[in-house]
Amino acid sequence: MNYSNLFRIAIRALVRNKLRAFLTMLGIIIGVASVIAMLAIGEGSKQRMRKEISSMGTNMVMVVPNMVRIDGVTLGNQNSMALKYSDVVTIRNEAANITMVSPEVRANGQVIYGNQNTQTTIYGVSDEYLSIRKLEVQSGRSFNENEIKGMSKVCILGQTVVENLFGAGVDPVGLSIRIKKLPFVIIGTLKTKGENGMGQDQDDLILAPYTTVQRRLIAIDYINGIYASAISEEKSAVAIAEVDEVLRRTHKLKETQESDFRVMSQSEILETLSSISDIMTYLLGAIAGISLLVGGIGIMNIMFVSVTERTREIGLRMSVGGRSRDIMKQFLAESIILSILGGILGIIFGYLLSKLAGSLMSSEAIIKTQSVVLAFIVCFVIGVFFGWYPARKASNLNPIDALRYE
Amino acid sequence: MNTIIEIRNLRKDYHVGEVTVHALRGVDLKITEGEFVAIMGASGSGKSTMLNIIGCLDKPTSGDYLLDGINVNTMGKDAIAKLRNNKLGFVFQAYNLLARTTALENVELPLFYNPIVKAKERKEAAITALETVGLADRMHHMSNQLSGGQQQRVAIARSLINNPVLILADEPTGNLDTRTSFEIMELFQDLNEKGRTIVYVTHEPDIAKFASRNIVFRDGKITRESMVTDRQNAREILKTLPVESVEEFDK
Numbered sequence: 001m002n003y004s005n006l007f008r009i010a011i012r013a014l015v016r017n018k019l020r021a022f023l024t025m026l027g028i029i030i031g032v033a034s035v036i037a038m039l040a041i042g043e044g045s046k047q048r049m050r051k052e053i054s055s056m057g058t059n060m061v062m063v064v065p066n067m068v069r070i071d072g073v074t075l076g077n078q079n080s081m082a083l084k085y086s087d088v089v090t091i092r093n094e095a096a097n098i099t100m101v102s103p104e105v106r107a108n109g110q111v112i113y114g115n116q117n118t119q120t121t122i123y124g125v126s127d128e129y130l131s132i133r134k135l136e137v138q139s140g141r142s143f144n145e146n147e148i149k150g151m152s153k154v155c156i157l158g159q160t161v162v163e164n165l166f167g168a169g170v171d172p173v174g175l176s177i178r179i180k181k182l183p184f185v186i187i188g189t190l191k192t193k194g195e196n197g198m199g200q201d202q203d204d205l206i207l208a209p210y211t212t213v214q215r216r217l218i219a220i221d222y223i224n225g226i227y228a229s230a231i232s233e234e235k236s237a238v239a240i241a242e243v244d245e246v247l248r249r250t251h252k253l254k255e256t257q258e259s260d261f262r263v264m265s266q267s268e269i270l271e272t273l274s275s276i277s278d279i280m281t282y283l284l285g286a287i288a289g290i291s292l293l294v295g296g297i298g299i300m301n302i303m304f305v306s307v308t309e310r311t312r313e314i315g316l317r318m319s320v321g322g323r324s325r326d327i328m329k330q331f332l333a334e335s336i337i338l339s340i341l342g343g344i345l346g347i348i349f350g351y352l353l354s355k356l357a358g359s360l361m362s363s364e365a366i367i368k369t370q371s372v373v374l375a376f377i378v379c380f381v382i383g384v385f386f387g388w389y390p391a392r393k394a395s396n397l398n399p400i401d402a403l404r405y406e
Numbered sequence: 407m408n409t410i411i412e413i414r415n416l417r418k419d420y421h422v423g424e425v426t427v428h429a430l431r432g433v434d435l436k437i438t439e440g441e442f443v444a445i446m447g448a449s450g451s452g453k454s455t456m457l458n459i460i461g462c463l464d465k466p467t468s469g470d471y472l473l474d475g476i477n478v479n480t481m482g483k484d485a486i487a488k489l490r491n492n493k494l495g496f497v498f499q500a501y502n503l504l505a506r507t508t509a510l511e512n513v514e515l516p517l518f519y520n521p522i523v524k525a526k527e528r529k530e531a532a533i534t535a536l537e538t539v540g541l542a543d544r545m546h547h548m549s550n551q552l553s554g555g556q557q558q559r560v561a562i563a564r565s566l567i568n569n570p571v572l573i574l575a576d577e578p579t580g581n582l583d584t585r586t587s588f589e590i591m592e593l594f595q596d597l598n599e600k601g602r603t604i605v606y607v608t609h610e611p612d613i614a615k616f617a618s619r620n621i622v623f624r625d626g627k628i629t630r631e632s633m634v635t636d637r638q639n640a641r642e643i644l645k646t647l648p649v650e651s652v653e654e655f656d657k
Contacts, residue, residue, distance in 0.1 A: 315502075321488065322487065
């Protein structure tokens with residue numbers, strides 16, 4: 001029996017029991033649709049996160065102090081004094097793959113303008129910081145060399161701070177605010193960046209010269225971190241190694257000693273977050289996959305019923321010359337058609353489901369070609385796997401017994 | 407004349423639980439080309455087992471069976487399936503047509519399993535076979551839209567399509583009324599006159615009289631074998647029967 005006949009006969013057998021075929025397919029449809037939708041939603045949120053993190057600068061390299069351990073007690077890294085401004089100078093002078101470097105000194109404090117006040121983080125930085133973090137000035141200007149050297153009391157406000165102190169749409173450049181009782185002149189505002197992938201408000205900040213923050217605001221001689229820019233994204237790994245090497249040397253660490261700092265790149269953070277979201281995606285996909293498995297078992301069940309119901313037909317086909325393998329092929333064809341057709345409908349349904357979920361979650365669901373191809377292959381395998389046993393049962397029937405079956 | 411069937415000392419045992427049933431206890435039989443043989447016997451006499459073995463649906467426990475000069479006992483499953491496909495035609499008591507399938511496609515069925523035959527040839531052969539049994543005007547009817555007699559004619563057409571050396575019929579008139587039975591026998595007699603070798607099983611002596619030779623089974627053995635002397639002609643008998651129009655209900 002050739003394949004077009006096989007296909008036609010199988011289709012006809014399924015059409016004879018339209019409702020049953022449809023209900024059987026429903027298992028596969030739901031299974032495939034949920035797998036497709038889950039993977040699409042996972043992929044969508046991953047891409048969104050990637051985009052947001054990339055917008056912070058993909059070739060960014062960060063140096064943070066390592067956790068401090070004193071007499072076996074592990075302390076946080078917030079108060080570590082491991083990094084100094086001299087490290088910034090060293091990196092700038094010695095790391096060839098780094099273009100821009102800025103220290104970061106963080107201070108939390110109350111900010112007051114007139115009768116309004118707000119709590120925010122003040123970042124003490126150099127002027128290069130803005131380009132490293134991909135921050136843009138909306139109005140006004142950035143600091144200059146002299147303001148940094150002179151510990152000038154100037155600042156740049158993020159939009160959330162502007163809103164909290166002055167109300168939306170007001171340009172506060174030139175006005176004066178008080179940060180921790182010190183008066184600061186606003187020389188600029190930043191463009192809105194919105195929330196980052198983890199829900200943090202990226203506009204709730206104030207930038208000021210690091211010298212001012214370090215000496216005048218919190219009176220420390222160390223810095224909280226170093227932000228730098230590798231010359232390109234590809235070079236960021238090399239840049240990390242370089243920074244690590246340079247800092248270990250200047251910190252005079254022995255081979256065996258643990259570093260008192262940690263160098264990270266944006267792409268590293270990206271990888272970590274991607275792998276977390278990948279795990280989530282696979283988990284959801286696996287749960288959806290279980291329903292696909294249940295759908296496959298449904299196919300097997302119906303194929304068994306079908307074999308029993310059509311025992312006489314099998315007997316007849318054998319008596320007119322159908323070989324065991326012809327009978328087997330016929331039933332396999334039916335289960336494969338059921339599962340593939342279910343798969344196609346499932347892909348369509350899954351596509352619609354992804355679109356719907358995407359619009360509800362305000363992050364676009366992205367259906368990858370691989371997941372469609374995978375769904376298709378899985379359906380074929382399910383058809384063969386779950387159809388095989390009933391088909392074998394049919395093909396092993398004895399023609400006389402089959403013909404006499406009531 | 408060629409020998410179509412040669413059976414020597416054929417035995418068939420069934421094991422039902424602990425008990426062994428001897429369905430056939432040493433049968434010798436020879437059927438030559440062009441014969442029209444009726445196998446008779448009470449139920450349990452072994453006649454159906456005999457027909458199944460002749461039809462290569464069952465294998466004997468011992469003994470030789472040569473079909474058209476080929477020893478069937480030594481053949482594998484697939485080869486036997488091919489043999490059934492090429493050399494045999496089956497007609498069953500319950501017709502065994504595919505439900506919700508047209509007469510034409512039911513007749514085509516055996517040729518689906520013959521890879522040499524092309525779709526066009528298959529269809530032409532099926533139309534010819536349906537013309538032979540007088541159902542050319544019913545070929546696009548679904549099998550369940552046909553009367554019993556018509557269904558059996560479709561089954562006969564199906565058995566003819568592969569141009570078999572032997573047609574086997576298991577109680578072909580068992581589900582039919584007298585007149586329709588005679589019509590089926592008339593068709594068989596016509597086919598036999600054209601040279602077809604036919605073997606059928608029946609338990610009705612009336613129906614056996616249309617054959618040229620009768621073989622009677624009892625307890626797994628042939629007890630009587632005779633040429634039919636008072637052979638009936640179905641066409642003649644049909645003329646004497648009052649005409650009923652029961653069969654034409656579907657018009």
